Amino acid sequence: MKKLFVALSAVFVAVCFLGCNKIPTTDISYDVSGQIFSSGGVLAGVKVFVNGKEVCLTADDGSFSLSDVKHGSSLSFEKEGYVFPTSVVTSAGRDLAVFGIKLFVPKVTVLGAKGGTTTLEEGTVPNSYRLTATPAEDYVFTKWLLDGEFFSSDPSFEITLTADAEFTACFEKIVFDVAIETEYPSAVSGAGEYRKGETARLTSSDTADAEFAGWFKGDELLSSEHELLLEITSDVTLNARFLKRLTFESFSISGTVLSWSAPTAERIDVFVNGNFALSTTENSVDLSDVLETSGTYVIKAVAFADGYGRAEKEISFVFKLPVSAPYNLGADFEGGVFLSFQRINSATDYIIFVDGRMILLSEHPELAEFSNDCVRFRIDDFLTVGKRTEIYVVAAGGKDRADSKPSDSIFVVLVGELNPPQVNLNGTVVSWTKLEGHSYFLTVNGVAIPLDGESTVDLAPYLAESGRYEVVLTVSAENYKSAATTVYITK
Structure with missing residues (x-):
């Protein structure tokens, strides 16, 4: 904090003149030129002078001029930046040298324009002031700074300046x-x-x-x-x-396949009994590879998407470890149609699917034959003649184990036999009844006769010479053995 000390006093000394001027001898008026002195000025040779004497005075600050000063007059002095006491000419032949007091006006600012206001009041003596800080609503006064440094924590104080000074009122918001x-x-x-x-x-x-x-x-x-x-x-x-929010529109498990619908999800993390299992961008996942033993499992799916929160779904289910799937599925046709596949020791039964139809082997023991590592099952009665049939096998797990995955599929065709076509012969015209899905092939003495879908043909153009001709009509259909009818024409 800066310490300011000012001695406020008006110093009155005997009359003086600028240069070495001779005082006029008249008692009526004086023409005076002199000096203004600041309170710190130096006045040399100060003493009382009488009429007719010459004096030489020096000073350090300011100047003023007086004209036609009357004996006994009251004098006042003005100079910008100074204040002067009133001087009076006291008697003939005497005037006053006047010391002026330099004025210092403090600069006052507020830190934070909305924090409050300040007031500056002049004291009873020059350079004496009272500064007051008033906080605004929701603010409190904290301190005064003088030239940027702490000065006072009192909101109001008096001071007499001896130099220029800048005060800052500081306020702090309390709401x-x-x-x-x-x-x-x-x-x-x-x-x-x-x-x-x-x-x-x-x-x-x-x-x-x-x-x-x-x-x-x-x-x-x-x-x-x-x-x-x-x-x-x-x-x-x-x-x-x-x-x-992310949402699951559906969430379910079938067997070991967990499936869901979460349209806005970009990634799904799957947890099994609290442990991370896998991450996927698909809408379903087969958990068979992560479910190692039979038991109760809690499956949780967590959905994620950029800019969205996470969504969770949880499901609990009892899992049975499946038995192994049978392999080496095949068929032979010796003495009937036999399905053969690997024998699974842990299986309690076998489910044979014939074009989606489920057949339990245990319900048809008379059709089954067992060896150490193979099962044969006759399936003639479950096939449709002429139809290509898909067949696969599932090993049943029973009470303690789940059914196996389906084996690989095979396709079996039980070939049927067609009836020979009925041929009508009228002279050289051959005709027959055409059946849908059947193909027909006509020959005369082994030479093919072109057919354009018709079922009546006049063979006269193909019988060039007299003689006996062999006419064969063959019918065929997919998955059926072909059949033929032979007739003879004599020309």
């Missing part, structure tokens, strides 16, 4: 604004005015469309909890961020 920026204003609370040091309780809640992500100050995450307690020391603006 602060807490603002919350968010896309979901109805889901947050706690914004408003708080006094300094007060704790603001800010709360958030999830909505039907979004879930709360966290309280942010700029890019800084303050908390991801729904409630935030914040000690208030200044105005503050927080951002309550939310993430749009």
Whole structure:
């Protein structure tokens, strides 16, 4: 803090003149030129002079002129930046040399224009002032600074200056604004005015469309909890961020296949009994490779997408470890149609699927033959003649084990036999009844006769010479043995 000391006094000395001027001898008036001296000035040779004497005085500051000063007159002096006491000519032949006091007016500013106001009052003596700081509503005065350094903690004080000075009144806000920026204003609370040091309780809640992500100050995450307690020391603006909800429209498990519908999800993480199992972008996943033993499992799927919150679905199910699937599935046709496949020792039965029809082997033991490592099962009665039939086998697990995966499929055709076509012969005209899905082939003495889909043909053009001709009509169909009818024409 700067210490300011000023001695406020008006110094009166005997009359003096600029240069070495002779005082006129008249008692009526004087023409005087002299010096103004500051309170720190030096006046040499000060003494009382009488009429007719010559004096030489020096000073360090300012100047003034007086004309036609009357004996006994009251004199006043003016100079910008100074203040002077009134001087009086006391008697003939005497005047006064006057010392002026230089004025210092303090510069007063406010730190924070809205914090408050200041007043400056002049004292009873030159360079004496009273400064007062008054805080605005919601603010409190803290201190005065003098030329940038601490001066006083009193809001009002008096001072006498001896030099230029700049005072700054400092105020501090005691009521602060807490603002919350968010896309979901109805889901947050706690914004408003708080006094300094007060704790603001800010709360958030999830909505039907979004879930709360966290309280942010700029890019800084303050908390991801729904409630935030914040000690208030200044105005503050927080951002309550939310993430749009992801939803599972469906979620189910069938066997070991977990499936779902989550249209906005970009990734699904699957957890088995709390342990991460796999990540996928598909809408289903087979868990057979991660389910190692029979038992009860809790399966949880967590959906993720950029700009969205996570969504979770959970399902519990009892898993039975499946028996091994039979392999080496084949068929032979010796003495009938026999299906053969690997024998699974842990299987309690076998389910044979014939074009989707389920046949339990245990219900037809008379059709089965067993060896150490193979099962043969006659399937003639379950096939449709002429039809290409898909067949696969599942090993049944029974009470303690799940059924196996289906074996590889085979396709079996039980070939049928066609009836020979009925041929009508009228002279050289051959005709027959055409059946849908059948193909016909006509020859005369082994030479093919072109057919354009007709079922009546005049063979006269093909019988060039007299003689006996062999006419053969052959019918065929897919998955059937062909059949033929032979007739003879004599020309």
